[in-house]
Each structure stands twice: as structure tokens, then as C-alpha cells.
Amino acid sequence: MSVTGGSEWLWLPHVHWAEFIALYLFLGGVSGGAYVTSSWASLMKSLMDTDSWLGKILLARTDDEEHRYACAETARWGSVLSVLAMAVGGVALLSHLGAPLRALTFPVLFSNYGSWLTIGTWVIVLFTTIAVLETLWLHFGSAVATESGLSLFPRKILGRIDSLLPTERGFVWLLDTIADATRLPSRVHGALRVLGGGLALLLVVYTAMLLSDVSIVPLWERTYLPFIFLMSGVSTGISAALLGTVASGGALTRTNHRFCLTDDAIIIAELVAIGLLLSHLSNSSNAAADLTMSTLFGTYSLAFVGGVLLLGTSLPVVISITVTLLHQFTEFGETLRGKRLLTGGYALKYSLVLVGGFLLRYVVLLAAIKTPLAVPGL
């Protein structure tokens, strides 16, 4: 029943992984991307702190306090959001399973290492471990106690809980102590960050490999989908972390400016890859590819064309370029109103990228159509 060349098709019922899995794939991308953003911001900050020659080449100047603050905030936002996204995504994934508690025994149960579900589970575990340690070191410890910033909200929340406790030493003291006791020498820490960055990118790519391993769904084409998800994951990660930095008052810093432009370049690469995927589908002789195109531009046109192509990718680039031009080449940002508008523009851009990132996964799942069976003899 899988004869090719038949003119009549037997369409199989759609087996949707619905919103929860879309949310999981999206948050997996955000988590990995936010960690990469955090690591890069940490590197920038450490280059400024050491006033090294590399820092002078990469950053032009190492005495910009606003840049230093924004780097620290971005690093903290990125790390804490990577952990939060993974936590929420994990719950979304588990809630979809038929036997979620059984899945928690994965070290014993997941024995097929050729399955991307098994590979991905171990990537998640290793990545989350590093991301949690990074978050601990960036938010707790004696060195952080004197710092300020909205990104330190976990510390503030725990501090308030501590104030309600009858004991003198609470959660903040405990985590500060653990952070100081476990903090690694800078070179080892740097190596761990590189490892974490590699795992973060693998986490993002895995969310696409999981899908593209199913070869009978043309939309999940292996040549394009992993790259699209990688670009989208890094882009949404940058957006999540920098949205935090904007909320911390770092919208008009060089840190935000550079990350925003990087994000724009990544979004454009993502759009090109989406275009190539659409071109591949439209040129395919597979009946499911043909129907997928009709579905993307028919049933899911609002989510795909409106949400992904326009609202979630193209518009953010337009907003970003507009805000950047106003910020860098005019005196628009000199007034309080101008500053507020520019800050709002950056926040809007990052928010739209996040919405687009979710809708991309949603559409990729719900518009997925299996290759139909060719009815023999016709």
C-alpha cells in the first residue's frame, strides 16, 4: 500500500502532537538560546572585568559601566530563563505522556540510544544540570550579594521567604554558601560554559531532529527543519534574555544594541531557510507536500503567514531596524519620551519574536501531514 506513482491516495488520520508538545519544543529552543546568550554576555563581562586585549578588540572600550551592567543582567536573565523554560517545558512534555511517572525512570527505561527521544532526554539532563549550576553561581554567593538588578529576582523572592522564617539563616544564606563552595576556577568555569553552550545548541537542534526522524512527514524535512529550529531557538533565546535586560533598564545599552542586531541577522537566516523549505515542498512530487502547502497557506494561514512570517519574524526586524536607526543616528533617545518609546520598541520586538517562535512550532506540528498510501492498481 505504499506503491509510488498511484494517482489515488489513502490519507491517514492525523496524529497530532498538539499545543503541549508545541510549547515544549518552543521552550526547549528558548532554554538553549537563552543559555547561549547568557554565556556570551558572561564572556563579554569577563573581558571587560579583566580589561584584556581581546576585550578591547571585541568591545572597543572596556570602561562602559552601562555595558557592564547590561552584560551582567543579560547573563543572569539568560541563565535563569533557561532553567525556568526547561522546567515549564518539562512539565508540558510530561503532561502529554501516557505514563509520565514511568518516564522519570529514564536512566533505566530509555535503552534505545538510536531514538532521538532518548538522545534528547540525556541532552536535557546534562544541559539542565549545567544551566542550574550557572544560575546558582550568577545569582548567589558573596560576590553577588552587593549587586543589584531586576534579574536577581530569585534572590529577592527567597529573601522575602527568609524574612518570614523564624531562623536567622534562610534559603539565601544556604544558596550563597553552596555557590561559594562550588564555584569553579575561572578557566574551568569557562570550559564548563563552552560545554553548556554546545549542549544548549544540541538541545535546540534535537527538538527538530526528533521531528525530522519521521521521514513520512514532508514538512519535517531534515535538510531544513533543524536549521530553522536552530535559528529560531537562538533568536527566541536572545529575545527572552534581552527582554529581561530591557525590563532591567538596559534597553539603550551597547549590549542590547549588539544582541538585537545579531538577532536580526539570525531571523533573516531563519526566514531564508523557511523559504527554502517552502520551495522544497512546492517542488516535491509527494502528495502530502502539496497538501501541506495548501494547509500552511489555507487552514493555518493566520498562524503561519500572519503569526510566523509577518508578526514573528518580519515585523520584529522592521521594528528593530527602525528603533536602531532612531537610537543610533538621531537624538530621539535623548528625551525621556524618546527613551520610553525606544525601550517599548525593543520590548515589542522581543515579545513578537517569542510569539512567532511558539507559532512556528505550533504550525510545524499541526500542519504536519503524513505521506498518504497509494492505492494499488490505480
Place this chain on the structure above:
Amino acid sequence: MADRQDHWVFYFDPNRCIGCHACSISCKQFHGRDSDADDWRTVTHHQNANGQHPSASEYDPDTASPIENVPISMSCMHCHDAPCEEVCPTEAIEKRDSDGIVTIDQDKCIGCKYCGWACPFGAPTYGDNGLMSKCNMCLDQGPGSGAGAESKNEQDDPIQPNCVSDCVGGAIKAGPEKEMIKEASQAAADRFKSNNERVIVEPFQGNESNLNLVEHAASENAGD
């Protein structure tokens, strides 16, 4: 390890199928499944792109597809390459070396539905417990049964799947590949081999022979 020639496969002849659904009903009955549970063996007619059958009022014999009247009986085809087994993280799905039957061990299944996507036939179903169940060629009764059951090739008189034994037109057959190939027409056998297919299917001959078969099924000689 048994040779692939000894692995059990299904054979289906759409020219002998009258769409009576006896196969899917006998499957459900043997395995004690609720009437509203998803079928392990389905009998479908030609569907449109939205997965819907043309309604009676919409059906126009002059313009309709020639296969809208052709029932297609499908289940797990126990594929030689078993894509469901490849993606299953827990190895709950097993393509048995001994007889080629693909079984599911529900004690290992986490209900991720990955196999549902990987299957080219839409065979996996997910019950109220969220765990996968599907055809096991009647190795045993009930969802999740059959894993660890005795190989059909080691049984003295292998029990035929109920869909096979209850098919009134003899449209469905099951057995080792080398035996099923002998049952098939040259065209079906050639296509099966040359395309490395997962199931042996006879080419559809047309509506007329199908109608003859309906008449035959209703006659005294039904089942011959």
C-alpha cells in the same frame, strides 16, 4: 534468528474485500476492546484530503473516484523495517526475530505517541491509559499482550489472526513471507519484492469484479 522469508506478513486483495468490517469487528471482539475504542484493524474507503469519506448525498457515481467504493482493510503490517521500533525510546516495541511480528510491551511504554507519527499505516492506537496498543497478529488476547509469546513459527498449527479466519471473502491472509508470496499474483509478488514493500497487496482490478465478489459473498459458496 529467522530469515526474513520466515517473518509473518499480511496479504490483502482489495478485489475480494466487500467492506463488511467482519475483520475489524472480530479483531475487537477477540481482544476484548470497547466498541468505541480505536480499531487495530480498520476498514476504510477512499478518503478526501481532509481524511473524510464522501457523504452519501455528496457521492456522484459519474464523477466519483473509482476507488471510493473500494474498501481497504489495514492494520499494523509488521513492517520488515519497523519504523515504530526505531523511534521508541524504551524498546517497548519489538520486531521479533523469530516470526517478524511487531509486539508492544505496555509495561515499558510511556505513551509518547512517537510511534504513532513514525508508522506509515497509522496503526498504533492509544487507549484511555494513554499507552500504545496495536495488532499482534493474535499472538495473545488484549492490548499489550503478545510480547514474549511463543513464536508462530514454533507452533505446530499456527493460529491465524482473527481478521484472517473471519474474512468472508478471503481478502486477508497472513503467514510467513515465503508462503504469502506463493498466494499472490505475479504482479503483486513482483511489486512486493521490487519495491521492498511491507505488505503484499493485489492490484485493484475494477468495480465490476468487486460487485461480482459481493454477489459471491452473499451466495451459498461464500467463503470458498
